[in-house]
Amino acid sequence: MNKQYISICAYASMLCFGLSMTVLGPAMGEIAATFGVRSGAMGLLTTALSVGFIAAVFLAGFVADRMSLKPLIVTGQGLVAAGLGAFAFSQTIETGMASFLLIGFGGGLVQISANTLISSIHHETRASSLNLLHFFYGTGALSGPLLSGLAIAQGFRWYTIYSLLSVMALLVLLVLVPARFPPRQEPSGSPFAAFLSIMKDRFVMLIALAAVLYVGIEMGINTWSVIYLEKSLGMEKVAASAVLSYFWFFMTFGRIICVYWARFMRPATLLLALCAGAGAACAGFAVSHNAVTAGIALSLTGLF
16 A cells, blocks of 8 residues: 555545536536526536535445445546536536536545545544645635636636546546555444434534534535626626635635644634634625625635
């Protein structure tokens, strides 16, 4: 087993998924025109993505400890590549939803297996290694809107972007296939019993609710902010896409500096401060009447 090689594979897979998650925003209008639907119906795509992601995370959480991680991450990467390719050829909202369901399910498998893999092979540097893994996801996420916006502004069609992403995901899959992963470890106890025990913990459920709201806001911003900035504030597509990239940049930066802040603040205090800051910044974005204040508010939302 080559730890460096399989770590690079996990980083590449997360980078690819990050890109896949964020190219949609700048292309929303063009995709809606192709499908012949109003912009509001495009929310069904992210709903399908989320359903697939949640189902994969739930399933993978039970099986990750009972089998090698390689089948999970390889299957996930393959589904992401297939979903992106299928979406590039979609002509209706229904086929688009099916494609996004595949992307979400594959992405969920990738997330679970990549996090578990990095955590298991980097015992000594687990925290910093996981931060690096999510840095690659953040790099893909912040690059997606800007690259997508620039491509569409230069005359590329949205399906070309998704075709190229599918090829990229396929290349990552080809790199993953020959990799040698650590052997399966024998699980201790029943994962379902552990799940039921966790569900009874009120604090865990509170954190889970916070995570649900966080992901909802993140996906809402990722999906709708570009089209909102274009139609409500009159921004050009490239500029609006850049604002969304700032959001992802500051979110990635926030992950890094939170490690530093955590040294001087109690976890509960830090969490409350971050929630208050994110709420205020998000409200500021909602009431912004010009591009500058909207960009600053969205960037601060990502930071917090």
